[in-house]
Amino acid sequence: MSKAWRVVTAIVMIALILGAVCIGVGLLTGADTGRIYMVLDNRFDLGTKYSVLGPYFTDELIPYIQECGSIIWNGFLGLFR
Amino acid sequence: MITYKIRSEVTEINKQTFLAELGRLLTFMYEDDRQTALTLYQAIFDDANDEQALVQLLVSPTRQAVLLARAYDSNARKLRGTSQVRETEEEDYPQFLEVIDSIRNDALDKGIIFDGYEEELLPEEYAEALTAVSTNVVPDIETAPAESAPVEEHEEIDENQISLFDESPAEEAVEPEQDEAPAEEAVAVLELEAGNSEAEAPAETAEDSESEEPSEIIENNDDINSFIADFRREVESITGEEQSGESAEAAEAEQAPAEAEAPLAEPEACEDKPAEESAEAAPVVEAAAQLLQEPVATVRKPKIFLLILYIILAIPVTIAGTLLLLIPTLILLSLAVAAVCAGVICVSAAFSGFAVIADILVVMGLALIVCALALFLLWTFIWFVVEVLIGFIAAVIRLGKKWCYKEVPAV
Numbered sequence: 001m002s003k004a005w006r007v008v009t010a011i012v013m014i015a016l017i018l019g020a021v022c023i024g025v026g027l028l029t030g031a032d033t034g035r036i037y038m039v040l041d042n043r044f045d046l047g048t049k050y051s052v053l054g055p056y057f058t059d060e061l062i063p064y065i066q067e068c069g070s071i072i073w074n075g076f077l078g079l080f081r
Numbered sequence: 082m083i084t085y086k087i088r089s090e091v092t093e094i095n096k097q098t099f100l101a102e103l104g105r106l107l108t109f110m111y112e113d114d115r116q117t118a119l120t121l122y123q124a125i126f127d128d129a130n131d132e133q134a135l136v137q138l139l140v141s142p143t144r145q146a147v148l149l150a151r152a153y154d155s156n157a158r159k160l161r162g163t164s165q166v167r168e169t170e171e172e173d174y175p176q177f178l179e180v181i182d183s184i185r186n187d188a189l190d191k192g193i194i195f196d197g198y199e200e201e202l203l204p205e206e207y208a209e210a211l212t213a214v215s216t217n218v219v220p221d222i223e224t225a226p227a228e229s230a231p232v233e234e235h236e237e238i239d240e241n242q243i244s245l246f247d248e249s250p251a252e253e254a255v256e257p258e259q260d261e262a263p264a265e266e267a268v269a270v271l272e273l274e275a276g277n278s279e280a281e282a283p284a285e286t287a288e289d290s291e292s293e294e295p296s297e298i299i300e301n302n303d304d305i306n307s308f309i310a311d312f313r314r315e316v317e318s319i320t321g322e323e324q325s326g327e328s329a330e331a332a333e334a335e336q337a338p339a340e341a342e343a344p345l346a347e348p349e350a351c352e353d354k355p356a357e358e359s360a361e362a363a364p365v366v367e368a369a370a371q372l373l374q375e376p377v378a379t380v381r382k383p384k385i386f387l388l389i390l391y392i393i394l395a396i397p398v399t400i401a402g403t404l405l406l407l408i409p410t411l412i413l414l415s416l417a418v419a420a421v422c423a424g425v426i427c428v429s430a431a432f433s434g435f436a437v438i439a440d441i442l443v444v445m446g447l448a449l450i451v452c453a454l455a456l457f458l459l460w461t462f463i464w465f466v467v468e469v470l471i472g473f474i475a476a477v478i479r480l481g482k483k484w485c486y487k488e489v490p491a492v
Contacts, residue, residue: 001468008460015453022446031439039434044426 095133096126099142106146110153114177118149121181128194135193139184148184152176378491388485399477406470413462420455424448 041047100122107115122145129135139145154176188194427448435441 001464004460005464008456012453012457015449015456019446019449019453022442022449024446026439026442026444026446029439029442031437031443033443035437036435036440036443039440040430043430043434 095136099136099139100126102142103145106142107149109150110177114153114175118177118181121178121185125181125185125188125194129188130193130195134191135188138188138191138193145184148180149177152180379488380491381486382489384485384487388481391481391485395477395481399474402473403470406465406473410462410465410470413458413465417455417458417462420451420458424452424455427451 037046100119103122104115104119107118110118126132126135152175185194427444431441431444431448435444
């Protein structure tokens with residue numbers, strides 16, 4: 001298992017380094033993040049998805065997780081009272 | 082010509098046998114000192130006009146080993162090795178080297194070896210000390226400067242040495258004969274050596290009186306002869322008790338690795354009671370072998386009440402724990418799947434919607450990073466399932482076996 005961990009970590013590190021090099025070279029050779037976002041927005045409709053999922057994350061999911069965490073924490077503290 | 086060849090081979094074999102046996106007997110010394118002593122004995126043999134005469138002068142490897150053992154101070158050598166004590170230059174020149182020097186001078190006086198002391202064989206520290214004490218101890222040797230004592234030459238000669246630890250070809254040639262020799266032959270050799278020493282004692286005494294050697298050496302020789310005779314009697318008593326050579330060989334075989342693993346053992350113990358150690362080791366080894374050979378048959382019997390109680394408690398605890406552990410497992414799985422999907426989407430988008438190569442490079446870099454994260458999350462999920470989830474259930478079962486079962490000898 002430890003050998004597998006080493007192999008996976010090596011592959012991940014190599015992929016991360018290659019990705020960083022690709023991004024750096026692309027930005028140095030004239031890439032524009034606004035243009036990339038526009039192309040992806042046209043293709044995948046990112047703005048609409050963000051307008052739907054954004055409020056869900058910020059208004060519903062995150063408060064729900066916080067409420068669950070407080071319930072679990074209060075129950076944990078209640079065991080020692 | 083053939084006669085010369087045969088004779089040279091015979092003398093060479095005698096020399097090799099002598100050095101191999103001596104190397105085997107000097108295992109009580111520290112390795113550096115042992116190699117130094119063997120190097121000096123090799124040098125004496127190399128300078129010999131007549132090796133047979135030299136062998137007769139040395140009498141036997143056992144005798145030389147006893148001589149060196151009596152002059153060897155293990156505590157001082159240990160302190161020297163750790164560089165804790167360096168009081169005077171004379172104390173740096175070890176006594177066992179003085180013994181070898183005296184043997185060499187004796188051979189020089191009798192014309193058995195050439196005159197030419199190979200000081201470069203000594204380590205540098207010994208050469209310096211030898212320069213300091215040469216007027217008192219070794220008047221015949223040349224006091225060459227210590228700088229002319231390269232360690233490399235010493236090491237080269239060490240590689241040719243015959244030793245149990247070096248595994249040199251000469252040793253390999255000699256070793257099987259030593260291993261196969263039964264205890265009776267060893268006793269016979271000791272008897273022969275004792276006889277030789279006894280026969281040579283008067284001659285040595287006469288020569289000593291002619292060469293005006295001090296009476297201490299004669300007394301020392303008598304002590305050595307008596308020690309070898311005592312050792313022979315102990316070996317005879319051991320072989321008489323065991324009445325077989327095989328058990329003695331087994332004890333030696335068990336004792337030899339122990340000596341090889343612990344070369345720093347106290348030399349006094351090796352010097353005083355070698356036969357007693359082998360006699361003590363033999364029954365211990367036999368008892369250990371019997372214990373290993375006898376399998377103790379046991380049966381696992383459950384403690385019924387404890388087992389039922391444990392099952393009642395363990396099942397809900399295991400289910401609750403597994404459900405709790407499933408939460409992070411599923412979160413990891415969902416994150417991994419999401420990362421894989423994002424990576425695939427990035428790769429497909431890079432080659433379908435962009436016209437500028439720089440933009441493609443940036444999106445490909447993003448895709449690589451997302452895929453790397455996906456791989457990491459996937460592997461973490463697999464590890465979590467295998468090690469944590471299954472490990473938790475296995476630990477509960479193992480604990481139940483440990484608490485609720487007992488080992489009972491089979492009837």
